[in-house]
Amino acid sequence: MSSQTEFDRRFHDVLEDVLGWDAVYADADGPATIEAWDSLAQIRLVNALETAFDVRLPDSALLEEQTVGSLKHLVAERGAVR
Amino acid sequence: MEVTRGIDIELLPPTGDPAATASSQLAAGGIREAVRDVVREGRYEDAWELLRPSLLAEDDPATWGLARRLLQSAADEGWAPSCRRDVRLALLCSYESAELVEHLRVACPAFGIALEVYAAPYGQLEQEALGENTGLVQFAPSHVLVAPTTADLSFPALSEDPQGSLAAEVRRWRSLWDALGSRVAARVVQHGFVVPDESPLGHLALRIPGTRLSLVRELNARLGAEAGSTVLLVDVERLAGALGKQRWLDPRLWYTARQPFSYEALPGLAKATTAVLAGDVGLAPRCIIVDLDNTLWGGVVGDEGAEGVVIGDGAEGEAFAAFQEYLLALRDRGVLLAVASKNDLAAAREPFERNPSMRLRLEHFEAFVADWRPKSVQIAEIAETLGLGLDALIFLDDNPAECAQVASALPSVATVPLTVSPSEFVRTLEQHVHLEASWLSSEDRARADSYAARRKAETLREAVASLPDFWRSLEMRGRVRPVDATTLERTAQLTQKTNQFNLTLVRRTPEQIERLTADPRTICRTFELEDRFAQHGIVGVAIAVPDPEEPATALVDTLLLSCRVIGRTAEQHLLAHVAHAAAGLGYDRLRGIYVAGSRNELVSDLYPKLGFVEAGEGRWDYDLGGSPLTSEYIVEAGE
Numbered sequence: 132m133s134s135q136t137e138f139d140r141r142f143h144d145v146l147e148d149v150l151g152w153d154a155v156y157a158d159a160d161g162p163a164t165i166e167a168w169d170s171l172a173q174i175r176l177v178n179a180l181e182t183a184f185d186v187r188l189p190d191s192a193l194l195e196e197q198t199v200g201s202l203k204h205l206v207a208e209r210g211a212v213r
Numbered sequence: 214m215e216v217t218r219g220i221d222i223e224l225l226p227p228t229g230d231p232a233a234t235a236s237s238q239l240a241a242g243g244i245r246e247a248v249r250d251v252v253r254e255g256r257y258e259d260a261w262e263l264l265r266p267s268l269l270a271e272d273d274p275a276t277w278g279l280a281r282r283l284l285q286s287a288a289d290e291g292w293a294p295s296c297r298r299d300v301r302l303a304l305l306c307s308y309e310s311a312e313l314v315e316h317l318r319v320a321c322p323a324f325g326i327a328l329e330v331y332a333a334p335y336g337q338l339e340q341e342a343l344g345e346n347t348g349l350v351q352f353a354p355s356h357v358l359v360a361p362t363t364a365d366l367s368f369p370a371l372s373e374d375p376q377g378s379l380a381a382e383v384r385r386w387r388s389l390w391d392a393l394g395s396r397v398a399a400r401v402v403q404h405g406f407v408v409p410d411e412s413p414l415g416h417l418a419l420r421i422p423g424t425r426l427s428l429v430r431e432l433n434a435r436l437g438a439e440a441g442s443t444v445l446l447v448d449v450e451r452l453a454g455a456l457g458k459q460r461w462l463d464p465r466l467w468y469t470a471r472q473p474f475s476y477e478a479l480p481g482l483a484k485a486t487t488a489v490l491a492g493d494v495g496l497a498p499r500c501i502i503v504d505l506d507n508t509l510w511g512g513v514v515g516d517e518g519a520e521g522v523v524i525g526d527g528a529e530g531e532a533f534a535a536f537q538e539y540l541l542a543l544r545d546r547g548v549l550l551a552v553a554s555k556n557d558l559a560a561a562r563e564p565f566e567r568n569p570s571m572r573l574r575l576e577h578f579e580a581f582v583a584d585w586r587p588k589s590v591q592i593a594e595i596a597e598t599l600g601l602g603l604d605a606l607i608f609l610d611d612n613p614a615e616c617a618q619v620a621s622a623l624p625s626v627a628t629v630p631l632t633v634s635p636s637e638f639v640r641t642l643e644q645h646v647h648l649e650a651s652w653l654s655s656e657d658r659a660r661a662d663s664y665a666a667r668r669k670a671e672t673l674r675e676a677v678a679s680l681p682d683f684w685r686s687l688e689m690r691g692r693v694r695p696v697d698a699t700t701l702e703r704t705a706q707l708t709q710k711t712n713q714f715n716l717t718l719v720r721r722t723p724e725q726i727e728r729l730t731a732d733p734r735t736i737c738r739t740f741e742l743e744d745r746f747a748q749h750g751i752v753g754v755a756i757a758v759p760d761p762e763e764p765a766t767a768l769v770d771t772l773l774l775s776c777r778v779i780g781r782t783a784e785q786h787l788l789a790h791v792a793h794a795a796a797g798l799g800y801d802r803l804r805g806i807y808v809a810g811s812r813n814e815l816v817s818d819l820y821p822k823l824g825f826v827e828a829g830e831g832r833w834d835y836d837l838g839g840s841p842l843t844s845e846y847i848v849e850a851g852e
Contacts, residue, residue, distance in 0.1 A: 144249070148278045152252065152286060171311050174469070175278070178476045182274055193469045 138210075142203060145183050149176045158200030173197060180206055245279050257287035261294050261322075268323045269627075270645050272480035280319045296327035297604070298494040303354035303399065304332040305341055305389075307361040309471040316483035323484075324491045324647070325604070334713065334815070335471070340780030342392040343680045354399045356490060359389060362473045363406045363429055367746045370413055372423035379428060383435050390444050400493055402445040402486065405433045410458035442652040445489050452481055484647060492649030498627065499605035500549040500579070501540065501646075502592055505561055507611040508631060509537060509573065515556060519563035525570025532635035537572035539639045544577055548648060549599065551580040553591040553608065558583045588615050589622035607646055684782060684846035687744040691783065691844075692851040693790040696730050696737040696754075703751045704739055707773060712812040714784070715773040716805065716819065726756075734759050736767065736794045740787045742778050742847070752778045755791045757803070766802045766834075767795040779815070785823060786844035796837045803835040804828065 146156045150167045162168045168176075177192045180202060186209040192202065244267055251260040260283055267276050287293065300321065304310050310332045321328035331352035333341040338359065341349040349357070372378040390401050408429045418424040422431075433450055440446050453461035456478060463475035474482060491497055506513045510533050511523025523530045524537075544550050550573070554561050561583035565575045575581065580598050582591040588610070596603055603625035610616050616628040629645045631638055696704050705723040712718070721729075729735050740753030756771035769791065774783055792803050805820040808831070823842070825833035835842065 144245075147249075148275070148282050152249075152282070171470075174466070174472075175312075175476075178466075179275065179278055182476070190465060190469065193465070 138207070141183055142180070142206070145176070145179045146199065149179055156199050158203065159198060161198035161201075162196055176202070184210055186210055245276060248279060248283065252283060252286065255290070257283065257290065257292045258294075261287070265323050268319065268480075269484075269647075272477065272484070274476040274480065277316065277319055277480045280323075281315050284319060284322070293327070294322040296322055297325040298491075298496055299327045299329070299355070300490055300494060301329045301352065301355045302331070302490070303341075303349045303352050303357045303397075304330060305338045305349070305357060305359050306332065307336055307338060307365045308467075308473050309335055310360065312472055312476075312479055313360065313474075313483065316479045317487065320480070320483040320487040321490070324487045325496050326487065326491060326494065334776060334779060336777050337780050338389060339392070339683045340680065342389055342396065343683055344780070350396055354397060356402055356493070357393050357397065357399045358402045358404070358486065359386070359393075360404045361406070363409060364467075364473070365746075366406065366429065366432070368425045368428045370425055371421070372425075372428060375423040375428060375431075378423070379431055379435060382428075382432055383439060386436060387439050390440075394443075400445060401443075402447065402489060402493075403436065403440065404447050404482075404486070405436065405449045407450050407453045407458065407462065408433075410462065445493060445651060447482075447486050447489055449482065449485075452485055453478070456481060488647035488649040489651075491647070493651045497649055498548070498607045498646060499601055500551055500595075500599060500607070501543065502551045502553050502580075502595060502606055502608045503540070504588075504610035504612070504615065505552060505554040505556060505583070507635075508609060509533065510564060510571075511635065514564055515560050519560075519567045522564055522568065524564070524568060529635055530570070532638070534570065534572055536635060536638040539642070541572055541577065543648065547650060549579045549601075550577055551595050551599070552578055552582060553588050553595060554583040555585055555588070556583040587618060587622070589619050592619060592623060592626060609642065681846070687746075687781065687846075689742060689744045689781065689847040690850040691743075691786050691847040692741040693738050693787060693849065694741070694851055696726060696739055700739050700751060701726055704737070704754050707751070707754050707775065708771060711773040711775065712810065713776050713815055714779050715810070715813050716769070716816055717771055717808045718810045718813065719771050721771075729756060729758070732758075734798060736791055736798070738787065738791060738794070740774075740783060742781075742783060743850070749775075749777055753783055753787050755787050757791050757795055759800075760804055763802075765800060766804050767791075767798070767800040769803065769805045772805070782844065782846050784819065785842065786847040786849070788823065789842040789844045790849075792835065792837060792842045796841075801837055803837060805833045805835070807831050 143156065147154070149172060150156070150165055154165075156165075160168075162173070174193055177188055180186070181188055184206050186206055188202075188205050188209065192205055197205075244263060248260045248263050251263065264276065264280050264283065267273070268280055284293070302317070304314060306313065314330055314332050317330065318328060331348060331354065333347075333349055338361070341347045344350075366382055368378055368382070386403065390403070393399065393401050406429050408426055412418045412424070412426055414421065414424055414426075418426040421427060433448075437446055460475060461478040462473060463478075466472045466475065488497075503509060506515075506522075509524075511529045512521065514522050524533050525531070540550060552561070562575060562581070564571055565573065580595040582595060584591070588608070592606065592608060593603075596606060603623055606625075607627045607629060608616065608619050609629050609631055610619075611631045613630040613632055616630040619626055620628045627646070629642060631641060633641055694700070701723040704726050705721055708719060708721045708726075726737065730737050736755070736757040738755045739751045740755070741751050742749045742753075752775040754771055754773050755769065757767040758770045760766035760768040769788070772784065772788070774787075788803075795803050803825075805825050807817055807820065809817065820833035821827065823835075825835045828834045
């Protein structure tokens with residue numbers, strides 16, 4: 132439970148640094164709901180998440196439209212494999 | 214001797230890399246936490262002061278990302294870091310420059326430079342440099358950064374004519390520099406090329422002058438010689454090597470985003486570029502002030518005596534000697550050296566006078582202060598004696614407390630705590646201090662300038678002097694073809710993805726395009742381009758349909774080009790073919806329309822430029838009965 136909280140906190144820090152502070156990011160949020168989330172921001176986000184969580188995400192994370200929830204899933208999935 | 218050395222090394226206190234790295238990561242994380250807290254209170258200046266030393270000393274992508282966000286939020290609130298110089302930088306980049314720009318926006322204020330950036334559309338190097346009244350010319354830059362990648366070079370895997378291949382590339386970049394020199398009063402900064410880390414010929418590549426590897430190596434050297442004292446170079450190959458090329462280059466980013474360098478590499482690249490800019494605008498540090506005991510030698514001279522200090526022999530002694538030699542090399546290139554030491558003056562001078570292993574001598578120092586006053590007082594006195602501003606000084610001391618005292622009393626002085634083993638002093642100094650000069654000395658500059666003048670006269674005879682010359686030099690061959698089953702997908706993809714050179718922004722699926730091709734009155738064409746450097750494949754689409762209101766008019770419903778080939782007259786070539794086809798189908802007139810979008814401003818006046826006549830409401834007409842549209846610079850290779 133506490134590790135889940137820690138995961139969410141670190142994930143949120145990355146979202147804030149890339150997309151902007153003082154915002155609440157819900158799992159459903161994505162390019163459609165967040166103005167700053169353009170294609171460059173997504174590439175930046177994926178790379179920042181990979182650094183922060185020491186994982187390698189698939190190319191689809193860069194090429195296909197993602198949401199907060201889908202990225203969390205991708206990171207958690209790969210984190211668990213390691 | 215060898216054996217003794219081995220034992221000595223084992224006896225040295227562990228300077229464990231992993232532990233040091235872990236603790237510095239912890240520190241970086243801690244700083245980021247603190248910065249986020251301070252920013253939430255709106256204290257942007259405090260946040261920036263917290264971050265700045267980490268930015269200068271480290272290349273941690275997370276810290277740089279945070280700094281980017283901080284500066285952006287602060288700018289929204291009307292705050293920007295105070296800076297000592299202004300630079301107007303125009304960026305000519307052959308790849309997606311957005312991230313490089315973002316990193317330069319962080320690096321420049323960290324070095325005291327207020328940055329204004331103009332980023333030319335990517336790939337538009339010659340077009341921007343040679344064109345009349347381009348965005349670059351209008352921007353009136355103080356500096357132009359030419360940032361290509363190794364992928365731009367026309368070197369084959371194995372050249373049959375290495376000298377010819379090299380000469381062609383040298384000419385290409387030199388022509389660009391000369392064109393910039395004649396059109397804008399700006400200093401050119403050129404990024405060098407990274408020698409590929411893959412080698413199909415293995416280690417044999419080094420022995421064959423025509424391999425891509427040998428050619429890129431040689432090109433860097435040749436460009437260095439060509440640059441002389443006028444063009445500034447950033448040795449990207451050295452930076453990439455220092456980090457490790459497998460970490461520097463990120464193939465995934467290249468293929469997905471046309472961004473060659475990894476996020477890990479970008480801070481270092483931006484800093485190196487900025488350091489070169491800082492050197493050019495007179496912001497490079499002028500004087501290095503050093504402590505003595507355990508900084509220039511091992512041990513305390515007051516206890517050990519002039520001959521007892523560790524210098525010259527053994528692992529530590531050799532490391533201190535190497536550090537002294539490095540400082541001496543800095544002095545040879547014009548950096549002043551000074552001493553600020555808590556010692557009795559006579560004792561402090563003695564090793565310089567009597568210890569034969571010392572590399573540095575008293576005459577190498579412009580100022581020598583040894584007494585018992587606080588170091589900040591000693592340093593202020595040195596600054597006054599030498600007539601230098603505090604921000605031109607760097608202070609090195611193995612004792613972090615002394616560095617902290619100086620940093621707090623004289624915040625403008627850069628301090629570098631040498632808390633690592635002496636074997637790492639040189640690296641630590643290189644990592645913290647970015648000393649760049651635009652040239653060595655005035656005599657060297659004068660000599661180089663005369664070479665440059667001679668070279669320029671030679672260049673003018675052969676240089677590419679205008680855009681038409683550039684277009685001709687590309688030896689472009691085009692192929693305009695009706696869309697068919699094999700090109701449906703690519704055609705649809707281009708209508709979906711092209712945002713800049715796209716007149717109408719009409720998006721279509723392959724099925725929709727297939728329906729259009731079935732109509733005999735509709736003209737659907739793809740455009741392929743090949744030049745001296747590369748085959749670009751299908752890079753343009755044009756679709757013309759009967760105008761719903763005037764059946765004798767063919768309406769250009771889609772006209773687009775991939776950004777790789779903008780500024781090469783491809784649109785004229787493509788339209789000339791569409792016009793020809795329209796005339797063949799019995800149309801009297803070709804009608805162009807422009808629909809404004811968020812990123813296609815570039816083509817708002819395309820039709821009038823091509824000789825179309827204004828017909829009102831964003832429409833332009835071309836009379837197909839008059840003189841035909843022609844394409845002068847692209848040879849049609851199609852049937």
